[in-house]
Amino acid sequence: MPTPAIHKGLSGVVVDTTAVSMVDPDTNSLTYRGYPVQDLAARYRFEEVAYLLWYGELPSTAQLAEQNEAERAHRDLPAELVGTLLGLPPSAHPMDTLRTAVSILGANDPHEDDNSEKANKAKALRLYAALPAVVALTQRRRRGLPPLTARDDLGYAENFLYLSFGEVPDPVVVRAFETSLVLYAEHSFNASTFTSRVVTSTLSDLYSAVTAAIGALKGPLHGGANEAVMAMFEEIGAASNARAWLADALAAERKIMGFGHRVYKKGDSRVPTMRDALREVAGARGGEGILDIYEALARAMYAEKGLHPNLDYPAGPAYHLIGFEVPVFTPIFVAARITGWTAHINEQLAANSLIRPSSTYAGEPRREVTRA
Ligand SMILES: CC(=O)SCCNC(=O)CCNC(=O)[C@H](O)C(C)(C)COP(=O)(O)OP(=O)(O)OC[C@H]1O[C@@H](n2cnc3c(N)ncnc32)[C@H](O)[C@@H]1OP(=O)(O)O
Numbered sequence: 001m002p003t004p005a006i007h008k009g010l011s012g013v014v015v016d017t018t019a020v021s022m023v024d025p026d027t028n029s030l031t032y033r034g035y036p037v038q039d040l041a042a043r044y045r046f047e048e049v050a051y052l053l054w055y056g057e058l059p060s061t062a063q064l065a066e067q068n069e070a071e072r073a074h075r076d077l078p079a080e081l082v083g084t085l086l087g088l089p090p091s092a093h094p095m096d097t098l099r100t101a102v103s104i105l106g107a108n109d110p111h112e113d114d115n116s117e118k119a120n121k122a123k124a125l126r127l128y129a130a131l132p133a134v135v136a137l138t139q140r141r142r143r144g145l146p147p148l149t150a151r152d153d154l155g156y157a158e159n160f161l162y163l164s165f166g167e168v169p170d171p172v173v174v175r176a177f178e179t180s181l182v183l184y185a186e187h188s189f190n191a192s193t194f195t196s197r198v199v200t201s202t203l204s205d206l207y208s209a210v211t212a213a214i215g216a217l218k219g220p221l222h223g224g225a226n227e228a229v230m231a232m233f234e235e236i237g238a239a240s241n242a243r244a245w246l247a248d249a250l251a252a253e254r255k256i257m258g259f260g261h262r263v264y265k266k267g268d269s270r271v272p273t274m275r276d277a278l279r280e281v282a283g284a285r286g287g288e289g290i291l292d293i294y295e296a297l298a299r300a301m302y303a304e305k306g307l308h309p310n311l312d313y314p315a316g317p318a319y320h321l322i323g324f325e326v327p328v329f330t331p332i333f334v335a336a337r338i339t340g341w342t343a344h345i346n347e348q349l350a351a352n353s354l355i356r357p358s359s360t361y362a363g364e365p366r367r368e369v370t371r372a
């Protein structure tokens with residue numbers, strides 16, 4: 001019998017169709033429901049992009065107002081949940097805190113197992129509303145500060161920043177942060193989205209799919225790279241060290257975080273927009289030294305390996321300059337990607353087939369047990 005071809009990492013394997021987003025590496029383009037992500041980032045609020053991902057169309061004024069009202073009603077976490085999260089060891093990674101929060105929200109939802117599209121859209125909205133408070137709680141706890149109460153007079157991004165820092169930063173910083181949320185919101189069948197679809201394909205519930213997706217996003221080959229990028233910048237220290245640092249790292253066969261991509265081989269479509277946002281924040285926050293490291297390492301990496309940065313490369317230093325603690329960078333990615341994941345969960349359910357690939361056995365040949 002001929003050995004079937006093995007597709008390690010499912011590279012290049014097309015497993016389904018999707019109408020949520022399209023990644024085209026040939027033209028370096030990314031569209032959400034048909035709209036170029038750069039145009040969405042420039043002209044639309046994150047709230048509108050969330051609606052687009054969930055419903056397939058941009059919202060009317062009335063639809064947006066209705067969604068915003070529901071979102072504002074679910075911004076604050078139940079007191080028991082806050083207590084449980086603050087009871088986790090201070091050393092817990094914020095991604096673990098976030099994963100636990102989603103799990104608890106699921107366990108407390110009497111409709112957890114209702115997999116209708118309507119029920120899942122309501123759950124998606126509540127998670128999207130609650131996640132900024134979870135991220136902000138961990139950010140503030142790391143600084144010995146108590147959680148704050150959400151502000152209904154603020155938009156999603158402003159409230160996220162207010163909950164994290166106790167004030168709304170200047171509009172340049174808010175805009176850069178919101179740009180990152182729009183760019184991080186969705187990216188077709190990446191590892192975490194695929195994870196959410198695998199879990200959903202067993203007809204499990206949305207919270208289980210999201211907790212699994214958070215686990216997948218945590219790894220440094222996926223979302224965890226935005227934190228690893230900042231650790232790398234700290235090791236490099238100054239732009240003048242970038243070339244030598246890179247030579248040593250490559251000689252030690254290290255993966256350089258924030259570079260390379262499974263799909264984009266000519267550059268990540270989102271990087272130019274996020275690099276501009278990073279430049280804006282750097283200008284507002286005295287981050288010229290960080291910008292210099294950014295450019296020096298990107299040049300050196302291209303010269304050495306021909307590899308381009310991915311979205312995590314500009315996002316990490318931007319979050320640092322905004323004032324976030326490094327371990328909350330990937331949780332921020334979750335707060336944005338919850339929109340894409342949940343759109344995919346409903347899409348999976350609408351035309352479900354259990355996801356269960358095959359493997360070629362490579363272990364011991366059949367043998368007999370010796371115990372009588
Ligand atoms: C939002 C996101 O999730 S974007 C991705 C974030 N992840 C990172 O930034 C982590 C660093 N990057 C990587 O590890 C990889 O580029 C991945 C995992 C993202 C993509 O990997 P793959 O599609 O499997 O590409 P693959 O690993 O086959 O890379 C091809 C070659 O480039 C090399 N390469 C790719 N990325 C890197 C990197 N960041 N540093 C050093 N070498 C790299 C590989 O070692 C490989 O070399 P080889 O052919 O000599 O063995």
Ligand SMILES: O=C([O-])CC(=O)C(=O)O
Nearest residue numbers: 186187189190191262263
């Ligand atoms: O698409 C991928 O493999 C990873 C990625 O960039 C994302 O999830 O945003």
